[in-house]
Amino acid sequence: MTDPSPILIWFRRDLRLSDHAALRAACDPGRPVIPVFIHDTLSEALRAAPKWRLGLGVGHLAQALAAKGSKLILRREGDALAALQTLVAQTGAGAVYWSRLYDPHSVARDTSVKQALRAQGVEARSFGGHLMFEPWRVQTKTQGFYKVYTPFWNTVKQMGVDAPRSAPQTITPPSQWPATHDLEGWNMGGAMNRGGVVVRPFVQLGEQAAQDRLAHFCKAIIPEYKELRDIPGRDGTSLLSENLSVGEISPHQCWHAGMRAMHEGKAGAETFLKELVWREFAYHLMHHTPHILTTAWRDGWEAFGWQTDADSAEVLAWKQGRTGIEFVDAAMRELYVTGRMHNRARMIVASYLTKHLMTDWRIGMAWFEDCLTDWDPASNAMGWQWTAGSGPDASPYFRVFNPDTQLDKFDKGRVYVDRWLAEGCRTPSPDALAFFDAVPRRWQLRADATYPDPIVPLDLGRKRALAAYAERGF
Incomplete structure (x- = not known):
């Protein structure tokens, strides 16, 4: 006889109904299912933009569940275990299912739960879904873990990726719903201040929007993706990182769409698949070497003489998009207005901060964590360490990107720069002006101000970085 007790589905960063292994496992037996989101210490600790974006996603998931005749129960309690135990007592639930997360804090919490x-x-059961390949499944021939991307890619591309599951047809409700909290009362977007109104139009919210974004990408962009992905002034990327971050779409769904495009002969499809696997590689490394989140991954780099003052005048100019280097400043303003930044631009601004300004990569990583709506712990850490030279599979540490030559190469027509920089323009674009609506008033920035001279000349910054590497014996 089937157990009649309800199953709690604990949603976290898996805000979708399709391709959701835990949800399907709960719904298939026909037992009552109670969806739950808990605003615990880990979600409370999120920085401004990621917490705001998560809150938007939770609200949208609640609507999607309501359309299925179900309901999302909201609880705010510092200890997730205590909240779950209370719900078990209140509902008589006999099981709790959830999708795995892989950062050290989530692993510790989930193990304890x-x-x-x-x-x-x-x-109590956990399921995959946030990744295509569990980090412990991918091994070298000597049963170790991969430290370099290319052999990791060569291995996983031979491994099967599970076909996406459809959403459950029905979600059986309980005979009585437990009490729920008010999402608005949590004020998850409070730290965004006035910036939330500016960023909101750039958010593609929810599962259907993510699927539409994927479909548009595979139809219109993926044929030229290999070339266009480096051009920040073009619509040349998938923009799916925002939805992947909160689980509004699964990597399995993206992978199989990319595989279909490749079988159709669309030239950029394999490059897209490699980018999905790059994300997997970041999680693989975070699982096996969790210190990548906090300390230099490569030996010898923790003692490097980074500038560590997060409140220095140079760092402030970098955050404000007022370094006097157009590519850097345009990218930092794109970040503040849209909650995202083009991938090529991310490399440029990270290289400039860590090399021309000789500033600790953790300062930049923390700022991205504050501002990115697509923030991801593994990808953010690996990206910063990769660019700084201290990370796995790193760009050569002595490679110092020149933002001006990069601008000439990837934004020849100044489409990107003109979109985001207002100073000195007779008719600035709406996006360039939106930056001044989003920034803190205490910065006292104005669109009619004079554009600054470079805070550090590029040739001087490069020479300073190379001298520091030589002094450390790198």
């Missing part, structure tokens, strides 16, 4: 629930006789 699983052990405690099982000890009190509650079934």
Whole structure:
């Protein structure tokens, strides 16, 4: 006889109904299913833009569940285990299912939850879905983990990726719903201040929007993706990182769409698949070497003489998009207005901060964590360390990107720069002006101000960086 007790589905960064292994496992037996989101210490600790974006996603998921005749139960409690135990007691639930996360804090929390629930006789199960390949499944021939991307790619491209699952047809409700909290009362977007109004039009919210974004990419962009992905002034990327971050779409769904495009002969499809696997590689490394989130991944780099003052005048100019280097400033303003930044631009601004300004990569990583709506712990850390030279599979540490020559190469017509820089323009673009509506008033920035001279001349910054590397014996 089927167990009649409800199953709690604990949503976290898996805000979708399709291709959701935990949800399907709960719904298939026909038992009552109670979807739950818990605003615990880990979600509370998120920085401004990621927390705001998560809150938007949770609200949209609640609407999607309501359309299915279900309901998202919201609880705010610092300890997720305590919240789940309370819900178990209130509902008589016999099981709790969830999708795995892989950062060290989530792993510690989930391990504790699983052990405690099982000890009190509650079934506790975690499922995959945030990644295509569990980090412990991908091994070298000597049963180790990969430290370089290319052999990692060569291995996983031979591994099968599970076909995406459809959304459940029905989600059986309980006979009585437990009490729920008010999402608006949580004020998850409070730290965005007035910036939330500016960034909101650039958000593609929810599962259907993510699927539409994927479909548009595969139809219109992926044929030229290999070339266009480096041109910041063109619509040449998928923009799916925002939706992947909160799980409004699964990597499996993206992979199989990319595979279909490749079988159709669309030239950029394999490059897109490699980018999906680059994300997997970041998680692989975070699982096996979690110190990548906090300390230099490569030996010898932790003692490097980074500038560590996050409040220095140079760092402030970098945050404000007022370095006097057009490519850097345009990118930093794109970040503040849209909550995202073009991938080529991310490399340029990270290289400029860590090399021309000799500033600790963790300062930049923290600023991105504050501003990115597509923030991802593994990708953010690996990206910053890769550019700084201290990370895995790093660009050569002595490679110092010249933002001016990069601008000449990838924004020849100044489409990107003109879109984001207002100073000195007779008729600035609406996006360039929106930056001044989004920034903190205390910065006292104005569109009619004079554009600044470079805070550090590029040739001087490059020479300073190379001298520092030589002094350390690199």
